[in-house]
Amino acid sequence: MAEWKRKSMIWYPYEQMKTMREPYRITDAQGVWLYTPEGRMIDSVSSWWSVIHGYKHPLLTAAIVEQAERFSHVMLGGLTHEPVLRLAEKLEAWLPGDLAYCFFSDSGSVAVEVALKMALQYYVNQGQKRRTKILSLTHAYHGDTFKAMEAGDDEDYHFILEVYGKKTDVIHIPTQIPALEEAFAVWHEQLHCLIVEPLLQGAGGMRMYDIAFLQRARELCDQYGVLLIFDEVATGFGRTGHRFVADLVLPDILVLGKALTGGYIGHAVTVANHKVFEGFYSERAEQALMHGPTFMGNALACSVALKSIELFESEQYMEKIAKIARITKREMEGFSDPRIGEVRMMGGCICLEVKDAADLIGYQQFARERGVFSRPFLNYLYAMVPYVIEEEELVCVLDTMKAWFRR
Numbered sequence: 423m424a425e426w427k428r429k430s431m432i433w434y435p436y437e438q439m440k441t442m443r444e445p446y447r448i449t450d451a452q453g454v455w456l457y458t459p460e461g462r463m464i465d466s467v468s469s470w471w472s473v474i475h476g477y478k479h480p481l482l483t484a485a486i487v488e489q490a491e492r493f494s495h496v497m498l499g500g501l502t503h504e505p506v507l508r509l510a511e512k513l514e515a516w517l518p519g520d521l522a523y524c525f526f527s528d529s530g531s532v533a534v535e536v537a538l539k540m541a542l543q544y545y546v547n548q549g550q551k552r553r554t555k556i557l558s559l560t561h562a563y564h565g566d567t568f569k570a571m572e573a574g575d576d577e578d579y580h581f582i583l584e585v586y587g588k589k590t591d592v593i594h595i596p597t598q599i600p601a602l603e604e605a606f607a608v609w610h611e612q613l614h615c616l617i618v619e620p621l622l623q624g625a626g627g628m629r630m631y632d633i634a635f636l637q638r639a640r641e642l643c644d645q646y647g648v649l650l651i652f653d654e655v656a657t658g659f660g661r662t663g664h665r666f667v668a669d670l671v672l673p674d675i676l677v678l679g680k681a682l683t684g685g686y687i688g689h690a691v692t693v694a695n696h697k698v699f700e701g702f703y704s705e706r707a708e709q710a711l712m713h714g715p716t717f718m719g720n721a722l723a724c725s726v727a728l729k730s731i732e733l734f735e736s737e738q739y740m741e742k743i744a745k746i747a748r749i750t751k752r753e754m755e756g757f758s759d760p761r762i763g764e765v766r767m768m769g770g771c772i773c774l775e776v777k778d779a780a781d782l783i784g785y786q787q788f789a790r791e792r793g794v795f796s797r798p799f800l801n802y803l804y805a806m807v808p809y810v811i812e813e814e815e816l817v818c819v820l821d822t823m824k825a826w827f828r829r
């Protein structure tokens with residue numbers, strides 16, 4: 423066994439521990455830069471798409487320090503506190519429509535579980551017990567907990583589910599309107615929700631689709647009384663070039679995570695609209711939502727989330743994202759390679775899909791030598807940079823991607 427593995431008992435994510443290469447050891451991080459003992463590199467994936475303000479932002483750090491000096495955490499069971507009250511109030515004001523009722527949790531996967539449980543119980547509370555099915559998309563990814571995996575459609579992550587046989591609770595359809603209409607026609611009486619990563623499917627391959635699909639989804643959900651869930655764990659806070667896709671088409675339940683805290687602390691929120699909240703609001707104890715993660719509404723997470731939203735607004739982040747999109751388009755103009763099947767761009771995301779995954783072997787080290795940290799997966803070489811990136815840094819990330827194909 424390699425020396426670094428013997429010294430470390432860490433089980434790393436998505437890795438065959440036997441063949442895994444030694445991870446880069448980060449000693450410091452500042453802005454878009456990750457520092458290792460050997461040198462620095464631009465984080466072109468924003469620590470799994472979360473660190474939108476870059477690392478060590480003085481205002482975000484101060485928000486955490488100030489709160490830690492008061493208290494870091496108290497549970498929400500029977501207690502509440504200023505940071506969680508203020509964050510919920512801010513989200514209610516900031517999010518579109520009547521998305522207002524915030525259920526906090528500690529990760530995106532758990533927040534998805536909460537959304538799915540909410541949707542199921544919304545109908546159970548009305549005595550509708552036949553609505554047991556979920557409509558979801560092919561190539562969907564909603565997290566690694568069990569129901570989130572089932573709602574997902576990513577064999578490369580989830581082949582373990584095969585032991586259960588064919589999924590019966592979840593129906594997957596492609597992002598095409600005829601498939602959507604057909605699924606509603608066949609299944610509408612048994613569906614409690616349609617869950618989607620709106621406009622941009624992340625871990626399923628940075629796949630982009632048209633807003634018309636979501637508009638039609640909204641109409642069909644209204645027509646058949648099915649709840650529409652937007653999992654904006656990845657797309658929220660500007661990644662698609664829209665603040666939230668929910669600003670364009672309003673879901674009944676919105677899930678946010680990752681960038682919610684500017685990538686400082688794992689936290690997430692499931693936000694329900696008035697109709698969904700009303701479905702639980704009664705004298706009957708059994709109609710309550712039975713969920714309660716220990717660290718929900720963590721005071722450090724809420725304080726840093728509030729500061730992160732404040733920065734997003736005051737520093738004109740939507741303009742920063744539009745600039746990233748403009749530069750990306752300009753730099754990729756005319757670029758092609760026979761090994762690339764498709765180049766996809768949307769807001770602060772670019773993806774080069776190669777025809778053969780073997781064509782990306784070695785890219786991570788190649789990028790590292792050019793001062794860029796990248797983590798391609800399967801056939802996808804992508805960048806989702808922190809929004810504070812400077813033009814020359816972004817050009818360096820994109821040049822590195824192009825240079826790989828010009829070797």
Ligand SMILES: Cc1ncc(COP(=O)(O)O)c(C=O)c1O
Pocket residue numbers: 529530531532534563564565566619624625653654655656657679680
């Ligand atoms: C769309 C989407 N939903 C849910 C999750 C799960 O979030 P977490 O890793 O915080 O559990 C992810 C993570 O990548 C995601 O991209």
